[in-house]
Amino acid sequence: MLEIKNISKTFNRGTIDEKVIFNDFNLSVPRGEFVCIIGSNGSGKTTILNLISGDIKADSGQIVINGKNIVKQKNYQRAKYLSRVFQNPSMGTCSSMTILENLSIADNKGKSFGLSWGLNHKRKKYYKEQLELLGMGLENRLDTLAGSLSGGQRQALSMIMATLSKPDLLLLDEHTAALDPKSSDTIMNLTQKVVDEKNITTLMVTHNLKHAVTYGDRTIMMHEGKIVMDVKSEEKNKKSIDDYLHIFNEISIEYGN
Numbered sequence: 001m002l003e004i005k006n007i008s009k010t011f012n013r014g015t016i017d018e019k020v021i022f023n024d025f026n027l028s029v030p031r032g033e034f035v036c037i038i039g040s041n042g043s044g045k046t047t048i049l050n051l052i053s054g055d056i057k058a059d060s061g062q063i064v065i066n067g068k069n070i071v072k073q074k075n076y077q078r079a080k081y082l083s084r085v086f087q088n089p090s091m092g093t094c095s096s097m098t099i100l101e102n103l104s105i106a107d108n109k110g111k112s113f114g115l116s117w118g119l120n121h122k123r124k125k126y127y128k129e130q131l132e133l134l135g136m137g138l139e140n141r142l143d144t145l146a147g148s149l150s151g152g153q154r155q156a157l158s159m160i161m162a163t164l165s166k167p168d169l170l171l172l173d174e175h176t177a178a179l180d181p182k183s184s185d186t187i188m189n190l191t192q193k194v195v196d197e198k199n200i201t202t203l204m205v206t207h208n209l210k211h212a213v214t215y216g217d218r219t220i221m222m223h224e225g226k227i228v229m230d231v232k233s234e235e236k237n238k239k240s241i242d243d244y245l246h247i248f249n250e251i252s253i254e255y256g257n
């Protein structure tokens with residue numbers, strides 16, 4: 001589903017700040033796989049997401065989604081089939097709009113504004129059903145401003161918004177890092193549930209080793225722009241946090257909560 005092929009990227013080329021981050025980087029992710037990406041600071045985790053979303057352009061190589069090389073596509077074109085949830089809960093929702101308005105905007109992502117744009121009874125019922133998945137009672141607060149929700153509630157709403165139109169690829173960029181431990185676990189349970197129910201191919205960058213071990217189908221460890229460990233399915237289930245720490249003991253990974 002996602003093929004990152006021979007990607008190279010150097011920041012600030014030719015300057016004193018030149019930084020080669022990827023040199024012939026490759027990653028293949030089949031449809032429906034939930035991949036957790038962990039690794040040392042500056043190893044390139046967020047840059048991978050930025051390259052996929054189009055926020056950063058690669059120097060060379062291909063990013064293939066559903067068989068199509070997307071490297072020449074602009075961000076807004078890519079946004080039609082991929083969604084991203086950021087660390088900051090306020091990034092995914094609009095504070096001055098209600099929960100209902102936020103959901104309606106997300107639902108109409110990539111569609112042109114016209115007479116059909118807007119809310120109808122059927123969609124409102126669907127939004128309520130989606131919010132019920134959260135178990136936070138937000139389905140009864142459709143007219144509440146997103147800005148008045150807690151960080152955890154906003155991030156839960158961001159998750160629903162990001163997956164409402166069932167993207168081909170979901171990018172989670174340390175999306176629980178700004179939350180307290182309990183909310184962080186709640187959002188991770190929700191993430192797994194939504195990703196499973198909708199069978200969405202997912203890349204999740206996290207510093208929380210416990211989450212990387214517990215959730216998803218595959219865990220990748222990065223160091224200096226390279227994959228230094230790639231553990232899948234049954235092998236992943238057998239690994240403990242200590243196994244990962246042992247392998248990466250020279251590299252700083254925040255243990256999480």
Ligand SMILES: Nc1ncnc2c1ncn2[C@@H]1O[C@H](COP(=O)(O)OP(=O)(O)OP(=O)(O)O)[C@@H](O)[C@H]1O
Nearest residue numbers: 011012019021039040041042043044045046047048
């Ligand atoms: N736009 C940019 N311009 C210049 N350098 C950048 C840019 N984006 C990232 N870098 C550099 O590339 C390297 C990788 O950054 P990246 O944010 O991908 O790391 P990371 O693995 O997500 O790190 P962390 O765990 O600290 O968030 C870092 O050295 C960073 O300073």
